[in-house]
Amino acid sequence: MPAQRPIPTLQDVAARSGVSTATVSRAINFPDQVAPRTRERVKAAISELGYSPNFGARAMAARRTNTIGAIIPTMENAIFARGLQAFQDELRQHGLTMLVASTAYQPASEEEQIRSLVARGAEALLLIGYHRDPEIYRFLEAQGVPVILTWAFDAASPLASVGFDNAAAMQEMTAKVIEMGHRDLAMISANTALNDRAKARHDGVLAAMQDAGLSARDLIFIETEYGIEEGARAFEQVMAADPRPTAVLCGNDVLAVGALRRARDMGIRVPEDVSITGFDDIELAKVVYPALTTVHVPHREMGRLAAKALVNCLDTGKPMEKVRLETKSVYRGTLAPR
Amino acid sequence: MPAQRPIPTLQDVAARSGVSTATVSRAINFPDQVAPRTRERVKAAISELGYSPNFGARAMAARRTNTIGAIIPTMENAIFARGLQAFQDELRQHGLTMLVASTAYQPASEEEQIRSLVARGAEALLLIGYHRDPEIYRFLEAQGVPVILTWAFDAASPLASVGFDNAAAMQEMTAKVIEMGHRDLAMISANTALNDRAKARHDGVLAAMQDAGLSARDLIFIETEYGIEEGARAFEQVMAADPRPTAVLCGNDVLAVGALRRARDMGIRVPEDVSITGFDDIELAKVVYPALTTVHVPHREMGRLAAKALVNCLDTGKPMEKVRLETKSVYRGTLAPR
DNA sequence: GCCCCAAATGCAAGCGCTTACATTTCTTGC
DNA sequence: GCAAGAAATGTAAGCGCTTGCATTTGGGGC
Numbered sequence: 001m002p003a004q005r006p007i008p009t010l011q012d013v014a015a016r017s018g019v020s021t022a023t024v025s026r027a028i029n030f031p032d033q034v035a036p037r038t039r040e041r042v043k044a045a046i047s048e049l050g051y052s053p054n055f056g057a058r059a060m061a062a063r064r065t066n067t068i069g070a071i072i073p074t075m076e077n078a079i080f081a082r083g084l085q086a087f088q089d090e091l092r093q094h095g096l097t098m099l100v101a102s103t104a105y106q107p108a109s110e111e112e113q114i115r116s117l118v119a120r121g122a123e124a125l126l127l128i129g130y131h132r133d134p135e136i137y138r139f140l141e142a143q144g145v146p147v148i149l150t151w152a153f154d155a156a157s158p159l160a161s162v163g164f165d166n167a168a169a170m171q172e173m174t175a176k177v178i179e180m181g182h183r184d185l186a187m188i189s190a191n192t193a194l195n196d197r198a199k200a201r202h203d204g205v206l207a208a209m210q211d212a213g214l215s216a217r218d219l220i221f222i223e224t225e226y227g228i229e230e231g232a233r234a235f236e237q238v239m240a241a242d243p244r245p246t247a248v249l250c251g252n253d254v255l256a257v258g259a260l261r262r263a264r265d266m267g268i269r270v271p272e273d274v275s276i277t278g279f280d281d282i283e284l285a286k287v288v289y290p291a292l293t294t295v296h297v298p299h300r301e302m303g304r305l306a307a308k309a310l311v312n313c314l315d316t317g318k319p320m321e322k323v324r325l326e327t328k329s330v331y332r333g334t335l336a337p338r
Numbered sequence: 339m340p341a342q343r344p345i346p347t348l349q350d351v352a353a354r355s356g357v358s359t360a361t362v363s364r365a366i367n368f369p370d371q372v373a374p375r376t377r378e379r380v381k382a383a384i385s386e387l388g389y390s391p392n393f394g395a396r397a398m399a400a401r402r403t404n405t406i407g408a409i410i411p412t413m414e415n416a417i418f419a420r421g422l423q424a425f426q427d428e429l430r431q432h433g434l435t436m437l438v439a440s441t442a443y444q445p446a447s448e449e450e451q452i453r454s455l456v457a458r459g460a461e462a463l464l465l466i467g468y469h470r471d472p473e474i475y476r477f478l479e480a481q482g483v484p485v486i487l488t489w490a491f492d493a494a495s496p497l498a499s500v501g502f503d504n505a506a507a508m509q510e511m512t513a514k515v516i517e518m519g520h521r522d523l524a525m526i527s528a529n530t531a532l533n534d535r536a537k538a539r540h541d542g543v544l545a546a547m548q549d550a551g552l553s554a555r556d557l558i559f560i561e562t563e564y565g566i567e568e569g570a571r572a573f574e575q576v577m578a579a580d581p582r583p584t585a586v587l588c589g590n591d592v593l594a595v596g597a598l599r600r601a602r603d604m605g606i607r608v609p610e611d612v613s614i615t616g617f618d619d620i621e622l623a624k625v626v627y628p629a630l631t632t633v634h635v636p637h638r639e640m641g642r643l644a645a646k647a648l649v650n651c652l653d654t655g656k657p658m659e660k661v662r663l664e665t666k667s668v669y670r671g672t673l674a675p676r
Numbered sequence: 677g678c679c680c681c682a683a684a685t686g687c688a689a690g691c692g693c694t695t696a697c698a699t700t701t702c703t704t705g706c
Numbered sequence: 707g708c709a710a711g712a713a714a715t716g717t718a719a720g721c722g723c724t725t726g727c728a729t730t731t732g733g734g735g736c
Binding site: 349391392394 | 694695
Binding site for chain 2: 055058097116142289
């Protein structure tokens with residue numbers, strides 16, 4: 001270790017500006033409770049010393065952190081980025097800071113991140129989806145940390161959420177596909193055991209098939225990891241089935257884009273030979289060619305409303321209301337009648 | 339406010355398990371210093387109470403946080419995601435936690451985030467690029483927070499970095515484009531005043547032109563915000579120039595993808611009518627059609643090495659070494675001879 | 677010049693944890 | 707069964723900050 005100058009503290013600032021620590025604290029947090037001259041002296045000392053308040057100490061003394069945590073499955077693509085940005089923007093307007101963590105879609109990691117954020121003083125949490133160990137919800141309850149769930153909506157659950165009905169959205173899209181004459185359907189999905197949104201979307205496809213009198217057992221179904229390349233590989237598998245599907249419903253845009261790309265590589269024309277649909281409507285969906293038919297999700301609004309709900313709950317102590325947002329199928333180039 | 343059960347503390351756990359707080363603390367942090375029976379009792383109490391250690395208090399008492407901060411310009415697309423993931427993975431192996439923040443490419447916001455992360459106990463910081471107010475570097479120095487700069491490399495700077503030479507990389511790509519017979523060049527760039535990587539890439543283009551005896555003033559140059567749509571609009575502008583460029587060099591893949599898409603909409607064939615190149619080689623580059631010719635950056639390695647450098651510095655107290663990584667032009671479908 | 681009130685500042689008690697040091701409780705060898 | 711050392715546990719002093727309360731200071735009004 002090199003001889004390290006000690007890190008400046010409130011004490012040091014107080015000493016240097018010739019006042020008590022209380023006054024320095026007030027100069028920082030309530031500037032107009034302090035005489036202008038004093039304030040200036042304190043500010044000068046702060047900048048000369050390169051002082052930075054210690055968050056931990058402050059949080060402990062003030063018993064507030066003004067921090068909200070958000071935990072998302074992945075940062076590797078933009079699915080959650082837009083919604084989170086809106087969430088953060090809204091929080092900032094209320095003087096709150098957002099802390100993000102990602103879990104790589106691993107439940108164990110999510111639990112770890114939840115504990116970590118709570119330990120770091122998160123006063124509330126935004127989580128994705130409903131499905132997790134009940135123990136976690138109990139823990140958060142004990143810690144007095146309200147939680148808002150997003151990217152999903154389940155009227156039956158007592159948990160607060162601002163989200164949308166994944167099953168209904170996917171059912172609508174599937175119904176449309178069937179209406180266009182497709183009978184041989186395939187679905188490429190994320191892991192339904194770990195991911196309740198994926199599960200709901202799968203359920204939606206099945207429901208639509210049943211409504212149309214198709215046998216759910218005829219759905220060619222494949223689960224895969226999250227990623228463009230994974231979607232591509234799954235597409236290849238799915239197209240090897242007999243009878244070959246004429247429409248491939250993808251659980252999200254990333255998988256759909258992978259499928260689309262592999263179709264091109266395999267010389268399969270989209271949408272002439274096969275239709276492909278996605279879910280989420282991320283920016284990517286409009287960039288690929290043909291542009292992707294997909295389910296549009298109001299990410300920004302969701303983020304904004306989730307923040308509002310949390311802020312309101314924190315302010316009033318009242319439980320949060322649940323908000324169900326509408327999705328919308330957007331028909332672009334990858335879906336055509338059979 | 340509803341009657342709120344107080345949040346459990348170490349005290350509560352100690353009381354419930356009939357030991358002192360010191361023992362509880364040890365049961366948590368050094369389990370094998372505690373008798374197995376005691377340890378079990380403590381663990382039981384912890385889970386019954388839903389106890390979670392208070393990070394602030396712990397950090398203050400132990401004077402360590404095991405936390406590293408990372409501040410990136412944006413999370414909205416995958417440019418930084420991959421490198422950051424590698425950074426985080428490497429840190430975790432050393433028992434360190436990463437905290438991320440993003441700045442939306444705003445210097446003022448970056449400063450705020452730096453202060454926030456330092457306040458939260460970040461023991462070191464990863465930042466992108468060199469360019470920022472010297473005051474900030476002084477502040478970090480005073481706080482004893484080592485910094486590693488990434489996504490750029492400047493042999494002349496005394497600051498530590500693990501990165502690559504943006505100018506050289508872009509110069510190489512441009513030289514190749516010129517070698518293929520292109521004389522009328524355009525460049526679509528991010529803001530060069532705020533973003534030193536963008537500036538360096540612009541410089542690289544100019545250098546290559548000079549080497550080839552072209553007049554730098556003939557470069558059609560346009561700066562724009564970050565985004566696919568922005569790239570598309572810039573492409574439109576650039577193609578209105580007279581003489582019309584035969585190659586459009588984009589400062590990053592996102593802009594390039596926007597350009598590519600607009601070209602399709604405008605009925606301009608790529609690469610027959612115009613060549614387009616990008617920079618970064620994000621996943622997007624391989625998905626679009628034609629696949630993008632771009633500069634490949636070893637993101638994962640950069641993240642991993644940056645973490646190693648930081649860890650080593652924290653362990654030994656020695657200054658970090660600078661590492662220059664190699665980039666590589668990858669030629670895919672969007673570049674063709676004139 | 678004095679009194680009174682408001683404004684400005686200081687004092688000191690914690691916030692929840694870790695850890696050096698002191699103390700108690702086991703083991704073990706004889 | 708006992709001494710001696712090891713293992714387990716307890717005691718208590720802070721870590722850097724905020725804040726209720728006490729004290730000082732500074733102006734007016736008379």
